[in-house]
Amino acid sequence: MVEIIRNKAEEKLLLALQDQIYSNPTGRCLLLRFSQIACDHQALMPDLLSALENITAGDLGKIFICHDDDVFLIDQNLTYHAIEQLYTHLTPQLLPAVGDHISRLASLFDIGIEKNTLLSIIGRKLESRRNANWRQRGDHKKNFFANDLVLTMEDSMMNSLAERRKGRRETEVLVAEDDAFSRMLVSMVLDGRYSLKMAADGQAALVNYVRAAPDIVFLDIGLPDMDGHQILEHIFEIDPEAYVVMFSGHGDVHNVTKAMELGAQGFLSKPFTKEKLLRFIEKSPYVQAKQGNVAVHS
Numbered sequence: 292m293v294e295i296i297r298n299k300a301e302e303k304l305l306l307a308l309q310d311q312i313y314s315n316p317t318g319r320c321l322l323l324r325f326s327q328i329a330c331d332h333q334a335l336m337p338d339l340l341s342a343l344e345n346i347t348a349g350d351l352g353k354i355f356i357c358h359d360d361d362v363f364l365i366d367q368n369l370t371y372h373a374i375e376q377l378y379t380h381l382t383p384q385l386l387p388a389v390g391d392h393i394s395r396l397a398s399l400f401d402i403g404i405e406k407n408t409l410l411s412i413i414g415r416k417l418e419s420r421r422n423a424n425w426r427q428r429g430d431h432k433k434n435f436f437a438n439d440l441v442l443t444m445e446d447s448m449m450n451s452l453a454e455r456r457k458g459r460r461e462t463e464v465l466v467a468e469d470d471a472f473s474r475m476l477v478s479m480v481l482d483g484r485y486s487l488k489m490a491a492d493g494q495a496a497l498v499n500y501v502r503a504a505p506d507i508v509f510l511d512i513g514l515p516d517m518d519g520h521q522i523l524e525h526i527f528e529i530d531p532e533a534y535v536v537m538f539s540g541h542g543d544v545h546n547v548t549k550a551m552e553l554g555a556q557g558f559l560s561k562p563f564t565k566e567k568l569l570r571f572i573e574k575s576p577y578v579q580a581k582q583g584n585v586a587v588h589s
Contacts, residue, residue, distance in 0.1 A: 316403025
């Protein structure tokens with residue numbers, strides 16, 4: 292049977308998607324937008340899960356049921372023919388609710404090609420679920436949304452950040468930037484020089500931070516799922532010794548001052564030059580330690 296995930300589905304979906312991006316980018320992800328349909332979602336769910344199991348490749352699929360009843364299926368061999376089979380199975384139940392627009396129910400994504408779109412969708416769902424939880428509790432103060440996400444990661448990864456960073460010989464750079472052109476520029480400069488990880492939003496940045504234990508982070512202030520200043524705070528919660536440089540397309544005094552007050556070690560305005568980007572990397576004490584220029588004490 293395929294694995295069906297309901298508890299903290301959004302966080303676990305994000306982690307599963309990150310695994311797919313780096314280990315199996317040829318996989319596919321199906322999104323079923325049941326939140327957009329006026330029907331009894333719970334009554335329909337058993338038939339839906341049965342139909343989804345029928346179109347998966349054996350035991351390889353994972354089904355994620357989000358808080359709003361939207362459903363994601365990650366599977367290596369999803370095809371558009373399989374989606375048509377799904378429509379055929381569900382049409383008798385759904386036709387009164389969706390009329391002739393049943394084809395709008397589903398979207399099929401190629402994970403490697405459309406990862407940024409998927410990450411953005413999941414990021415919005417994470418924020419939506421937490422907003423609903425805050426309203427339900429009567430707590431309108433936004434506690435760090437990273438907490439639930441971080442709790443899904445292994446303690447060994449969280450506790451070994453400094454050790455892994457120190458023990459690694461190559462320099463690891465993490466870039467959290469939602470603008471595709473900026474990511475391309477960074478890749479052109481850094482590919483072949485350093486090990487490079489990319490993240491298109493804050494959630495992906497946090498996941499990559501814990502997994503990669505980077506020597507330096509370039510963090511954009513304007514991310515799609517949360518303000519970069521808040522992501523900066525989350526990173527320092529995870530790792531007080533993080534070395535973070537902020538990206539901004541504005542470069543105004545307020546953003547510079549706030550980032551520095553929160554602990555950022557530098558600020559790089561866009562568009563940036565190759566020389567400035569490399570200069571910030573060389574300033575990282577972790578990079579200098581790997582080059583034998585300075586000792587870093589953990």
